[in-house]
Amino acid sequence: MTRPTHPLLSRGLPTLLALLLAALAGLLFTLTQGSTDIPLARIWQLLWHDDGSVEHLIIHQLRLSRGLSAFAVGGLLALAGALMQVLLRNPLGDPYVLGVSGGAASAVLAAMLLGLPVFWHPPLAFGGALFSMLLVFSLARRGNWTGNRLLLTGVVVAAGWSALISFVLSLSPPVRLPGMLFWLMGDLSDAPPPGPGLLLLLLGLLIGLGLARDLNLGSQGELRARSLGVDTRRLQWLVYGLASLLTAVAVSLAGAVGFIGLVAPHLVRLLAGSDHRIVLPGAVLLGGTLLTAADTLARSMIAPQQLPVGVLTALLGVPVFLFLLNRPARVR
């Protein structure tokens, strides 16, 4: 008799491996793109040896740093999206649906209107996101918890932020508008060094993986999860807090990059099933890769001018997602 293999290993591991390779390819791709032409062999050499040249500076300080920032932001958003979808038991969940980005955007736009230096934008974005998260939390926690109550509270708070954002935009002098719109669509050109973002991403993923089986049960319904020994109340608040914090970090690094958080988890589910032990790392890899690729194109397509990366994530992501969603079901 053959030993039965774990069902996750047959489909999940190959997918994760492929996504890991794609992530490395994406990073390599972003290193080759830019105004200075550096051949691949030279890039490889420069990655490991500092020869004091300008090219070394370009590869490390500019391209690698920005590529890793993009990867961190994409990974954070995809992870937060996957968590939100389980929390709300709704496939339309994304990191922004509960108003976290709205709080961040309102704070940053107000800062831009007042002409505060760029240096202040990340901490303000983080503060705004945190404020919005606590606001929704304190409004939704009264009474019995249901996913719908949280969703409704979050959506209404988000609508409030959205009105505030429009208000600030309409007050702003035209010269400041492009910067504001770039921020709203997501933009990595002012992103700080990637280290902290990557570290938080790793930490968030580890916590998420520790909750992965609970998340699987949680998405099967509250009663079922509880009867199988999941403390659903604790799980819900934990997931809410984690997803909101991850989103707040992502938004403070790169503005409100759309689409990744909704689509990356679903793409992984389509490829490898719904077990979160696979979905969470898969979404991180895919989200990071998507944003790295999109950001590379955003800064190189019509160089020297840059596009907001959020525009490209949607332009690339929509057709890919629709194709995968509508492809004929595999014969099982």
Added chain:
Amino acid sequence: MSLLQTAELIVSVPGRVLCEDLELRIEPGQRWAILGPNGAGKSSLLHTLAGIRAAAGGRVLKEGVELQALPPRARARHIGLMTQDDELAFPSTVLEAALAGRHPHLGRWGWEGADDIALARQSLADAGLAGWEQRQVDSLSGGERRRLAIATLLTQQPGLALLDEPSNHLDLGHQLQLLDLLCGRFADDRHALVMVLHDINLALRFCDHLLLLPGDGSWQAGPLDTLATTDRLGPLYGCELFEIEVGHHKAFIPAG
């Protein structure tokens, strides 16, 4: 020692007490049926017995320990609950769904081992779902999902199985087959079974104890022989019943 015991248990919904001062002892080997009209609180009571719904008063004890004081996973190793319906946000395969029953047996970072997978496959086969392991759950019919829920419960291997209308969605043949299976599995000297039923005759066939729950706070509990009478069951459902005997089977049919 009883598998589960209640002391002065009160189950209520806002504005209404469904059952008051319930004293119940579920001993190994017993098969209980909870009978009562719609809205009497059968499911609420079952959830309270499973430790996933707070009681309005009184206690539910497992071997002298209060259920609420047990860690959730330890509680789930002892008590299994098959809910009335399941909801699916994200589809999974049939095998993954059955493997969910192993969750309380695994640590936080644990993965299902070969034994767990073999057990899940065997449970699926017992519930008549052999060869369906890779099917998506959302492609199953209502009755097939019910069989999957039973397979998950068998994979969970609790000492006490609480079933909320296990015969829902099942055709007559599968009702008999699966209740036979559950009774065989959960009615030995280490296990017990409690099920909410709407069909008195299924209760007569598969159970040996009854809990009658009219929903007004009162209750009656005891051996089937003493409680399964027309003058007790008729008022419970608000209709007149005849008792008939077919072969060795007693049955109740509505009059008129």
